[in-house]
Amino acid sequence: MAEQIVLGYDGSQHSDRALEWALREAAVLSAELQVVVSTGRPVAVETSLYGSFLAAVEEEAGTVAGQAVARAQERGVPAVGVVARGDPAGVLVERSRTVSGLVLGRRGRRGVRGRVGSVSAAVAAHARCPVVVLPGRWTPGVRASRAGAGAFAGRVVVGVDRLGADNPALVAATCYAGRHGLGLTLLTVVPEATTTFTGSVDLDRAIRDQLLGPAQAMVGEVAEEVRAKDSDLPVETHVLFGVPADELVEAGRSAELVVVGSRGYGGFRGLLMGSVSQAVLHGGESPVMIIPTGRESDPAPGRRS
Structure with a gap:
């Protein structure tokens, strides 16, 4: 079975650096890349509004994941996008049980997608596989x-x-x-x-x-x-x-x-x-x-x- 690498992604500049790292690593290992975008925990809103809100959040997350997958495929790296509900750290830690490695940026975007950086320490502490955290100053090359x-x-x-x-x-x-x-x-x-x-x-x-x-x-x-x-x-x-x-x-x-x-x-x-x-x-x-x-x-x- 081919190795799998999970990338915690939110479309920010920091997670783009993590994407670049993950693409290089996947190429070396001939591994599949899973691009995981978390929608986060549901927020407390009026029930009548929640359905449309969640749909919008998931649509945005799917678009973000799709963009990263397209970049991977352009580089010849097999990749799939995953939109996951729930606490971002918990989602990534759960996936760490069955994959070869996790890759994260040190910080992420604020707002709906801005959760990667805030959970990097939690994921690093609890993951069951190696976790690579990319610093803000790291650049390709x-x-x-x-x-x-x-x-x-x-x-x-x-x-x-x-x-x-x-x-x-x-x-x-x-x-x-x-x-x-x-x-x-x-x-x-x-x-x-x-x-x-x-x-x-x-x-x-x-x-x-x-x-x-x-x-x-x-x-x-x-x-x-x-x-x-x-x-x-x-x-x-x-x-x-x-x-x-x-x-x-x-x-x-x-x-x-x-x-x-x-x-x-x-x-x-x-x-x-x-x-x-x-x-x-x-x-x-x-x-x-x-x-x-x-x-x-x-x-x-x-x-x-």
Whole structure:
């Protein structure tokens, strides 16, 4: 069965960027694209007016979906349009159970269709498949414009924690880098909060070195495991001191993609939807891929456990 990618779409400039990403990804994976436009939850209006109102909303949504489908077909990508009633986040999360990936813009249009951006964090936190969120500054051809610019140009960056090679985010990042001919950067951060300033330069350096050693050993072991599985994949490691959120956002200024998990450990504990992941999702300049690593029992938006 062919892979399927779902695009949350509302016709805005931001969702057009997401459409471009989804079209490129569908072409690489030979996947079908589902363009989903949500009409949102019914609003409280006079019963006698509701029928015509809903019909108008659904007609507009169908037109928006049809325009995206036509663009996909022009590019040779098989696509279908889906007009869905209900909470936009809940609609997308439900579809995430049976597809290969979800793609969203960071923000959407205000009004009837303006719901994509407002639900991107909720979808990222609860989806059962990888979710790619496109930043407002991403434009087609970004790889060419970043060639040779920045420490992480042409690379997929993934945060490494104590889950090591078993981290689903690492597995996804490795797969993406291999499929797209990109390098892989394994990044771990020793949080500044773990360092203590003693007033002695030599003692402070010694403490930092003691913290640095285990982090380097951990990320080095993970890199060797990755290389053992794919010797052709260019793998780099970086161990930094600082604030994990800040370092990942900084890496995203030049990286092709930043990959994080929906839960984290160690220096990246609470990666979604905690402070680190929120910073990467909303402050980064590169596309962000969020990999589900939470419990299967976690309730979807709008549902009770």
